[in-house]
Amino acid sequence: MFFKLINPMNYKSIAILILCILIMQCKNKKELVLAPINVVVDEIHGQRIEDPYRYMENIDDSIYINWLKGQKENKESVVGNISNRDNLKLKIEKFQERTPEKISKLTIMDNDVYFYLKENTTSKVKKLYSRDGFKGEEVLLYNPENFDNEHPYVINYIKPSWDTSKVVIGLTKNDEEFSILKILDVKTKNLVGDIKITNTLPTSLGGVKWLPDDSGIIYVNVPVIDSKSKKYLHNSEVVLYRFNDNPKESPTVIFSKKENPKLKIKEEDFPLIYLDNQNVEYIIGVVTRASRYRDTYYIKIDELNNKKIKWEPLFKKEEKIKRFIVTKDEIIYMTSKTTPNFQICKTSLSNPDFENPQVLVYENTKEVITDFVITKQGLFFVKIKNGVDAKLYKIENNQEKNIEIPKPSGSINVSSKNENSNDLWISIDGWTHKKETYKYDYDKSVFIPQNLYPVAEYSLLNDVVVKEIEVPSYDGTLVPLSVIYKNSIKLNGENRMLLTGYGAYGITDKPVLDDYLLNWINEGGIYALAHVRGGGEKGDAWHKEGFKTTKPNTWKDFISCTEYLIDKEYTSNKNLAVWSGSAGGILVGRAITERPDLYAAAIIRVGLLNTLRSEFAPNGKNNIKEFGTIKDSLEFKSLLEMDAFHNIKDGVEYPAVYLTGGMNDARVAVWQPSKFAAKLQKANASENPIILDIDFDGGHGFDATSNKKNNELADILSFALWQTGHPDYQLNR
DSSP: OOEEEEOOOOGGGHHHHGGGOOBOOSTTTTTOBOOOOOOEEEEETTEEEEETTGGGGSTTOHHHHHHHHHHHHHHHHHHTTBTTHHHHHHHHHHHHHTSSEEEEEEEEOTTOEEEEEEEETTTOOOEEEEEESTTSOOEEEEOGGGTOSSSOEEEEEEEEOTTSSEEEEEEEETTOOOEEEEEEETTTTEEOTTOOEEEEOTTTSOOOEEOTTSSEEEEEEOSOOOTTSTTTTOSOEEEEEETTSOTTSOOEEEESTTTOGGGOOOTTOEEEEEOOOTTOSEEEEEEEOSSSOOEEEEEEGGGGGSSSOOOEEEEOGGGOEEEEEEOSSEEEEEEOSSOTTOEEEEEESSSOOSSSOEEEEOOBTTBEEEEEEEETTEEEEEEEETTTEEEEEEEETTEEEEEOOSSOBSEEEEEOSOTTOOOOEEEEEETTEEEEEEEEETTTTEEEEOOSSOOOOOGGGTTEEEEEEEEEOTTSOEEEEEEEEETTOOOSSOOOEEEEEOOOTTOOOOOOOOHHHHHHHHTTOEEEEEOOBTBSTTOHHHHHTTSGGGTHHHHHHHHHHHHHHHHTTSOOGGGEEEEEETTHHHHHHHHHHHOGGGOSEEEEESOOOOGGGGGGSTTGGGGHHHHOOTTSHHHHHHHHHHOTGGGOOTTBOOOEEEEEEETTOSSSOTHHHHHHHHHHHHHBOSSOOEEEEEETTOOSSTTOOHHHHHHHHHHHHHHHHHHTTOTTSOBOO
């Protein structure tokens, strides 16, 4: 047996111990109460592992809940008393008013009908709209405020039918991500009353697929959505709902562990469906995990009429296919199987040959292929260097032709209707401008702006300097580092800096003008992003160099970038705040536990901080593919090394830390930041505050309201400004 439990202390004694716990000696020493300790000891592969806060993994524990409430009160009493915090929130809102309407989930259909969500600064609720063509009259289709009188719901997903007569709407409450699916009749603007589908995660599990004749939909059902259950998020299934079915009858399961035992789907896996073209002959089924590569299967589309569906293997995860497009009888795909920076290939679906495909775009050793589309005019694709320098290309006469874009960009996303349409759109992002959308004019060979609403401009960014640097890491590997600041700033080592990074799942941190960057620059600071290993900035190999047993490269790269910024006098350790979230909790958590002397403050949003226990969390088994399992002796050692919670040491002077968590978080269990905060509060020898802010109604943050997001941003930035010495952001006594 790889681990065993050894004589935990009698938990009932905690009720007595809590009466005599000490008050923590820090800046908020008179108010902050330490969490009770109840040591559980595991023996894993012969190593003794002590966990003093294991009881927090029971989120119904009354002592734990009461402690969280005390932490919340402490956060409000401390952060609420930072001078200028409320003015900062007003500044955040003023910036947002420059874009009075925000557009999301834009979908352009084959008949040129536009569907999208829009929120404005007055209502701050995303409503569903449509228009006939880019210049058509805007029509309000649905307001989610009318859905439920007791609970506020927001729209987090839309999917129009092929004929645009109906729209699937995903409605969610309390930032839970889980959605209720309803069907909206576009003509009447009414919800179809007898159709209500629950237990779905359309934003992260493949969305909804309409059948080619619009007679029904395919979606993923999650049988158990209670995060307290051991079966939470397990055994999800792809189901087919035909609208002529009896609403009281269960939808037909077409792809699942139970229905397809020969495919060896695991209980934690998520089977998904690809059906993104009305005229295709095949449906693609994938078995997805917490990795970019998947085992993939396919069937003829008419097989959906059979009682028993037999999925045939198409390709295995070993083919390292990241993205693909299915046309009538072909699959065009990106692969890193033998080319870490990806190449684009094509093969037939009636007779697939992934060993000898037709190569359409060969690998470039200095640039990574990140996106591609097919139009009637041919293949268009994007390449990015170091995650920050993006270019657009087209295959013309078997040659790569560079397509000039409107302005230099760090990020390009391409989209089209289908391979039979000429329409081509790009969306570009950068450090100094918000997302802009353009449509390509083939006759003039130029991109024409096509933003549904004006894009906000910020005069404060007119004199901003952007430096793209490569910093040698501890082992000599060059790590891309982006640094953004106003030209008037002098590099004298006295500047406040906000440094971020991520480094997981092969995700590329592309240049975007987010609210953190904008508001930090506005307060006179320097913003920086370290493109550390574990991400995708330098292709698939970059991901694998910060993955499982190589994970230490992630935070060591970050530390090397920190040392560089201090050495070159961009900032100093007393002026430097760092932040990240989710899996980026490993990055920041280990950076401050390995080198606490380098940082004045750290902010970790809904962070993964106790990796040794992550596989026992809801949805934890999925993260085994990225971080490892304690069942494997080598991976256990790696998990322990990347575990920020277990690397906290008593008597060390740690920087100020601000942690957030969501009680309804389906991705990172709320006890991850809780346990880290509890242990750090006890161990910390400095007077720096360790603040835990748990949202009792929130989740991972994707579907939070604008007001909630603005409050969190104001709290985080005012905390960072306070701890890095801004004179206008000090604690009112």
